[in-house]
Amino acid sequence: MAHHNEDNEGSIGTSMHGVTAREQVFSFSAHEGEDVPSSRAVRFDEPTAKFALPVDSEHRATVFRPFSFAKPHMRAFHLGWISFFTCFISTFAAAPLVPIIRDNLDLTKSDIGNAGVASVSGAIFSRLAMGAVCDLLGARYGTAFLLMLSAPTVFSMSFVSDAGGYLSVRFMIGFCLATFVSCQYWTSVMFNGKIIGLVNGCAGGWGDMGGGVTQLLMPMVFHVIKLAGATPFTAWRIAFFVPGFLQIIMGILVLTLGQDLPDGNLSTLQKRGDVSKDKFSKVFWYALRNYRTYVLFLLYGFSMGIEMTINNVISEYFFDRFQLELHTAGMIAASFGMANFFARPFGGYASDISARFFGMRGRLWTLWILQTLGGLFCVWLGRATSLPIAILAMMLFSVGVQAACGAIYGIVPFVSRRSLGIISGLTGAGGNFGSGLTQLIFFSSSRFHTADGLSLMGIMGMIFTLLVAFIHFPQWGSMFFGPTSDELKSKEEHYYAREWTEEEKQQGLHEGSLKFAENSRSERGRKAALDGSSHSTQPENENSGNV
Amino acid sequence: MAIHKIILASFQICLLIQFSHGATKERLFSDLEKGALDVTAKPSRQGVLDAGIDKLSITWKLSSTAKTQASFKTIKVKLCYAPVSQVDRPWRKTENELFKDKTCPHKIITKAYNKSSQSFKYTLERDIPTGTYFVRAYAVDAKDHEVAYGQSTKEAKTTNLFSVQAISGRHKSLDIASICFSVFAVLALLVFFVNEKRKAKIEQSK
Numbered sequence: 001m002a003h004h005n006e007d008n009e010g011s012i013g014t015s016m017h018g019v020t021a022r023e024q025v026f027s028f029s030a031h032e033g034e035d036v037p038s039s040r041a042v043r044f045d046e047p048t049a050k051f052a053l054p055v056d057s058e059h060r061a062t063v064f065r066p067f068s069f070a071k072p073h074m075r076a077f078h079l080g081w082i083s084f085f086t087c088f089i090s091t092f093a094a095a096p097l098v099p100i101i102r103d104n105l106d107l108t109k110s111d112i113g114n115a116g117v118a119s120v121s122g123a124i125f126s127r128l129a130m131g132a133v134c135d136l137l138g139a140r141y142g143t144a145f146l147l148m149l150s151a152p153t154v155f156s157m158s159f160v161s162d163a164g165g166y167l168s169v170r171f172m173i174g175f176c177l178a179t180f181v182s183c184q185y186w187t188s189v190m191f192n193g194k195i196i197g198l199v200n201g202c203a204g205g206w207g208d209m210g211g212g213v214t215q216l217l218m219p220m221v222f223h224v225i226k227l228a229g230a231t232p233f234t235a236w237r238i239a240f241f242v243p244g245f246l247q248i249i250m251g252i253l254v255l256t257l258g259q260d261l262p263d264g265n266l267s268t269l270q271k272r273g274d275v276s277k278d279k280f281s282k283v284f285w286y287a288l289r290n291y292r293t294y295v296l297f298l299l300y301g302f303s304m305g306i307e308m309t310i311n312n313v314i315s316e317y318f319f320d321r322f323q324l325e326l327h328t329a330g331m332i333a334a335s336f337g338m339a340n341f342f343a344r345p346f347g348g349y350a351s352d353i354s355a356r357f358f359g360m361r362g363r364l365w366t367l368w369i370l371q372t373l374g375g376l377f378c379v380w381l382g383r384a385t386s387l388p389i390a391i392l393a394m395m396l397f398s399v400g401v402q403a404a405c406g407a408i409y410g411i412v413p414f415v416s417r418r419s420l421g422i423i424s425g426l427t428g429a430g431g432n433f434g435s436g437l438t439q440l441i442f443f444s445s446s447r448f449h450t451a452d453g454l455s456l457m458g459i460m461g462m463i464f465t466l467l468v469a470f471i472h473f474p475q476w477g478s479m480f481f482g483p484t485s486d487e488l489k490s491k492e493e494h495y496y497a498r499e500w501t502e503e504e505k506q507q508g509l510h511e512g513s514l515k516f517a518e519n520s521r522s523e524r525g526r527k528a529a530l531d532g533s534s535h536s537t538q539p540e541n542e543n544s545g546n547v
Numbered sequence: 548m549a550i551h552k553i554i555l556a557s558f559q560i561c562l563l564i565q566f567s568h569g570a571t572k573e574r575l576f577s578d579l580e581k582g583a584l585d586v587t588a589k590p591s592r593q594g595v596l597d598a599g600i601d602k603l604s605i606t607w608k609l610s611s612t613a614k615t616q617a618s619f620k621t622i623k624v625k626l627c628y629a630p631v632s633q634v635d636r637p638w639r640k641t642e643n644e645l646f647k648d649k650t651c652p653h654k655i656i657t658k659a660y661n662k663s664s665q666s667f668k669y670t671l672e673r674d675i676p677t678g679t680y681f682v683r684a685y686a687v688d689a690k691d692h693e694v695a696y697g698q699s700t701k702e703a704k705t706t707n708l709f710s711v712q713a714i715s716g717r718h719k720s721l722d723i724a725s726i727c728f729s730v731f732a733v734l735a736l737l738v739f740f741v742n743e744k745r746k747a748k749i750e751q752s753k
Contacts, residue, residue: 099638103676104716108635141740148736152729158721231599231673233716241728248732255739265743320638323646446635 051262055192059262062192064199072259073190076139079250079258080183081203083143086250087176088210088337089217090154090243091119092308094170096215096315096330097222097236101166104233111163113444116312119170120435123177127428130181131421132280138260139186143179147251150176154244158237176247180428183207189261197348201406205344208402211311212337217242219330286499287419287426295467296412296427301434302461303371303404306378308435309457310336313443314394317450322387332391339398346399347406359525360414360476364468367407368479371465374400378458382451397458405431411471414520417513418499476523483524492517574645574692579685583613584622584697588682588709595710599673603709605655607684607697608664615695618688619660624667625683627651627698629708632678645693651683660686677713 052070053061061073068074134142153172191199225235315333354362377397384390442453472478474489496517500510584607591602633639641650656667683698700707
């Protein structure tokens with residue numbers, strides 16, 4: 001009897017399972033009597049009464065109480081999102097201070113633009129690697145490693161004396177954005193699949209807020225340090241100690257208060273039994289083979305990517321174009337990032353609601369609408385010549401792109417079951433790629449005024465968003481086409497099972513995918529609710545003929 | 548429908564604000580009287596000047612060719628970027644509209660207008676960036692509008708310029724603090740890590 005690893009916890013590189021996904025833990029309840037996958041490392045008969053929140057059979061929380069700090073679930077949630085938030089603060093800390101830094105280091109527009117590109121490029125790779133790191137060390141050490149090892153890079157801003165140094169330091173700081181992965185990984189092991197969408201949407205959105213808070217925080221800190229007597233060219237360097245301290249504090253909190261899994265830490269729990277690890281090469285291969293991976297990579301590049309680009313350029317833009325004080329420009333820029341607090345969860349929620357009525361097709365349309373509106377308002381922002389209109393356009397723009405981010409991660413979980421972790425990671429990396437690309441094209445040279453750069457970026461975003469129309473699921477359809485009429489291909493089981501070879505299927509390794517397929521029938525929309533009853537009584541057989 | 552009306556109304560208000568702004572802000576640099584003041588700026592020493600240390604001796608007086616001196620109330624003397632320091636730096640761009648022009652962001656001194664020769668010894672501030680500069684004096688009227696100017700260089704802004712080297716902003720104490728905290732961060736992580744691995748081994752051997 002093959003031991004299969006439903007939730008990829010033990011499989012290196014396949015992790016990040018359920019990143020904002022609808023992780024179906026339902027599949028576990030049917031296996032309570034059997035050997036449990038050892039990576040869970042928990043006995044099925046352990047008392048669950050010791051947890052502050054109600055938990056399922058895997059000891060994952062089944063409710064989300066954001067005001068609670070109870071261990072281990074809510075504590076992990078808060079440690080995770082605050083760590084991610086702190087890293088966002090560090091990565092974009094330079095942006096609101098650029099008007100001072102550019103004078104101190106004698107930077108040109110190209111220098112500033114290139115440093116902005118560098119600040120988001122590092123995370124392309126660190127986000128990909130982070131899944132494997134969390135598998136090996138646990139989410140706690142994954143997070144702590146990022147926080148503590150990137151803190152020196154934040155402090156090293158005090159050594160920077162020219163454009164090259166500035167670029168290198170921003171590049172190195174940017175690696176810590178991989179806390180996105182460790183944060184989502186941590187919540188995925190702590191929360192049940194039915195609520196993981198909301199939990200991850202909140203963790204992602206609240207973490208992204210850091211990009212907004214930093215625009216407010218850094219100018220304020222800079223101002224206070226100047227009042228204390230420091231000259232501007234020294235004050236900004238001292239200001240960087242604040243994000244550095246925050247990282248150290250969070251790192252210590254994560255190490256002392258955090259817990260890898262609901263039942264304990266990875267190193268103190270024994271790995272019992274045999275662990276069937278899915279092969280990284282296979283998981284990676286199936287991710288690469290699925291064309292939707294690339295589409296999502298690009299789409300996230302023009303939602304999250306644009307958001308990160310704006311974090312880097314918007315403060316300087318308002319400072320220069322409207323002749324504002326540094327902290328006023330910072331305040332306006334901050335409101336962009338702060339909208340994440342509700343905008344990203346809203347996007348995920350909108351995706352879920354549209355799926356209830358129209359299934360996956362509803363999700364795709366929701367994504368297209370949100371992201372296109374975001375691009376449209378970005379064009380308007382570039383055109384705006386008066387401050388009130390610019391602020392209005394910016395706020396509408398922020399809600400559009402941030403909700404689009406949430407909506408994308410409402411679709412990601414359904415693209416693949418086997419390669420979910422990798423695809424989530426690749427999508428996340430796409431965000432950084434898009435940010436680097438847009439900064440390189442529009443904001444690194446004197447070819448465009450920043451205002452024109454914004455408008456052109458919005459247009460480019462709207463064009464790339466048309467790619468949503470190409471995401472087609474045989475079982476659910478796409479924006480313009482319904483599901484295929486082919487009896488075999490129109491079943492969810494067929495789509496998810498084709499990621500496994502015949503030998504693997506014979507070993508029963510694909511059981512998890514089949515269970516997921518059954519639960520994903522809700523993506524058919526209202527019809528599923530009507531047809532659902534007839535399906536649930538059928539044997540789990542890919543070849544069942546009735547559609 | 549009520550929402551439509553509100554949106555339309557606010558849009559119109561915004562447009563109104565925009566237009567009203569435009570009416571007052573069209574004062575152009577080209578409208579100012581050129582060379583109304585004779586300005587000289589002499590650096591305290593040869594070579595590249597150090598911000599925070601070196602000085603400039605600035606003098607200005609009414610030029611013999613000046614015409615609009617009746618409206619002069621105050622003289623604003625400013626430090627301005629030469630064209631070579633504006634390359635690839637759009638935040639220092641020269642624009643004809645006075646409110647947009649970023650050529651002269653650094654204030655030196657503001658003094659009441661006096662038709663006899665005035666002077667001022669200016670120590671370069673510590674937040675002056677590295678670059679090449681000249682000095683310009685604006686003659687401002689009672690409404691705080693510029694009416695004329697004079698500068699220490701010719702119109703092409705290529706002669707009589709001086710270079711400034713900014714302070715680095717770095718301090719040894721800052722460097723040391725930075726190293727200390729970095730080391731602390733890495734050590735803290737290692738200590739925790741090693742400690743936990745040891746505890747896990749002890750539990751395993753039990």
